[in-house]
Amino acid sequence: MSEHIIRVMVAKPGLDGHDRGARVLARCFRDAGFEVIYTGCHQTPEQIAAAAIQEDVDVVGLSCLSGAHRYLFPAVVEQLRQRGADDIDVVGGGIIPDQDFQFLYDAGLKALFTPGEKLDDIVEWFRQNVKKRD
Amino acid sequence: MVDKVKKIQSGDVRSASRLIRHIEDNVAEARSTMKDIFPLTGHSHVVGLTGPPGAGKSTLVDGLIDAFRKMGRTVGVIAVDPTSPFTGGAILGDRIRMQRHAEDPGVFVRSVATRGALGGLSRAVGDAIHIMDVMGKDVILVETVGTGQQEVDIMHYAHTVLVVLIPGMGDDIQAIKAGILEIASIFVINKAEREGSSKLRRELVTMLNMAPESAFPGGWRPPILKCDNAFEPSGFSQSVSDLALSINEHYEHLVSKSLIGNWSARKAATEFNEAIRCAILDPVLNDLMANGELDAMIGRLVNKETDPYTLAEEIATRYLKKMT
Structure with a gap:
């Protein structure tokens, strides 16, 4: 009997070293029954994309609190695309001003979560939207 | 399928990591790919x-x-x-x-x-x-x-x-x-x-x-x-x-x-054990789970209506007809 367990990578691109939020999410995904690969702070988009492929995750969750999301989030999407892995979805979270949302969605981000978001709602989004790949 | 094996042989990370994932998720096709991997x-x-x-x-x-x-x-x-x-x-x-x-x-x-x-x-x-x-x-x-x-x-x-x-x-x-x-x-x-x-x-x-x-x-x-x-x-x-x-x-x-041979034999035995388990025990448990029997049996155990040894023997006689 096949048993699909959602695999998520939680990653922090760039120089932002504040990973409390990322760790809380990692724990909350664990409690939701997902397998969570956490790669720590200070990752380049290239490192994140390479690791996501090696780990065969369904989705990469990026956390950025430094304001560099407009550069870093699309860079991860692009790196995955260049490596032929655009079936791996990318979502983001952090301090993201409303006016940047459309820009990031256009760049290929599948969802954005900002402060005040309920953990249960985030988990529910993953359950509804993470698709099983062949 | 052979194509998949060729890609892995060429070092393709995507194919390899996907196959590992399918093994973990117990996808049936993955096991047949492993049949082609093993000899290599x-x-x-x-x-x-x-x-x-x-x-x-x-x-x-x-x-x-x-x-x-x-x-x-x-x-x-x-x-x-x-x-x-x-x-x-x-x-x-x-x-x-x-x-x-x-x-x-x-x-x-x-x-x-x-x-x-x-x-x-x-x-x-x-x-x-x-x-x-x-x-x-x-x-x-x-x-x-x-x-x-x-x-x-x-x-x-x-x-x-x-x-x-x-x-x-x-x-x-x-x-x-x-x-x-x-x-x-x-x-x-x-x-x-x-x-x-x-x-x-x-x-x-x-x-x-x-x-x-x-x-x-x-x-x-x-x-x-x-x-x-x-x-x-x-x-x-x-x-x-x-x-x-x-x-x-x-x-x-x-x-x-010349100790590699001992080691290979031990490894082969372990893998064979595991493969038998996948081929025999898993289907039986899945079957019992799918028709709800497993839950019923656990209920009977909790109420002490039977014991795990008798139940296991019953299952063995039912599924393993050739064993005496």
Whole structure:
């Protein structure tokens, strides 16, 4: 009997070293029954994309609190695309001003979560939207 | 399908990591791909690292990747972390220590969760080793979950087993107990700058002195290597290069004393056991689960209407008609 367990990578691109939020999410995904690969702070988009492929995750969750999301989030999407892995979805979270949302969605981000978001709602989004790949 | 195998042989990470995923998820087609993979295996030197949580296994793996890459060898890593027995979820965090190698095409790091396996590995580990082997990885480092005393499954999969210890874990009775200390090809005393490392070394030496000759196949007496503080990069990388040399030496020992054959037989037996389990036990349990019988049986056990032994015998007679 096949048993699909959602695999998520939680990653922090760039120089932002504040990973409390990322760790809380990692724990909350664990409690939701997902397998969570956490790669720590200070990752380049290239490192994140390479690791996501090696780990065969369904989705990469990026956390950025430094304001560099407009550069870093699309860079991860692009790196995955260049490596032929655009079936791996990318979502983001952090301090993201409303006016940047459309820009990031256009760049290929599948969802954005900002402060005040309920953990249960985030988990529910993953359950509804993470698709099983062949 | 053969195409898939060709891609893996050419080193394609996407195909390999997807296949490992399908093995973990128990996808039926994956097992038939493994049938084509199996005959192609046997190239890699498999090195296991085991030891208590926080002993520094992941940091050592990171150092060893570096050391083997400097020797011009390609490296695969399988890092196992525990699955929650309650939610089925897992945090796989070993990779944090190894991310500097993420972009090196000669290195493939894959984290796996135990998914209920008890021996310190996961059921997918044997197949993941085969897959990395067929990708052409020269060395495959397998990091077990943080272990206690009894999780010795790694000895069935690795040619060379490193038991990683740190000072201050217990008194000298621990050193004469059975289990994990018996499976070492090499002992590593990690964080050796800490108080107690000489005492730990003495205890290990005494333990080895008391062991019968038969405990040292082909005359290999496990060396005890100390690794200094990983925050002092030059000393640490020197310790780790020495360790890498010792690992190579152990493999040469296995080859020169013709011990690889024993090892292969043990590994084949373990894999066969596991395959039989997949082929016989899993379908039976799935069947009982699907028709709701399993829950009913558990109910009867809770109410003491029957006992587990009788029930198991009933199931065996029903499903295994040929057994008497």
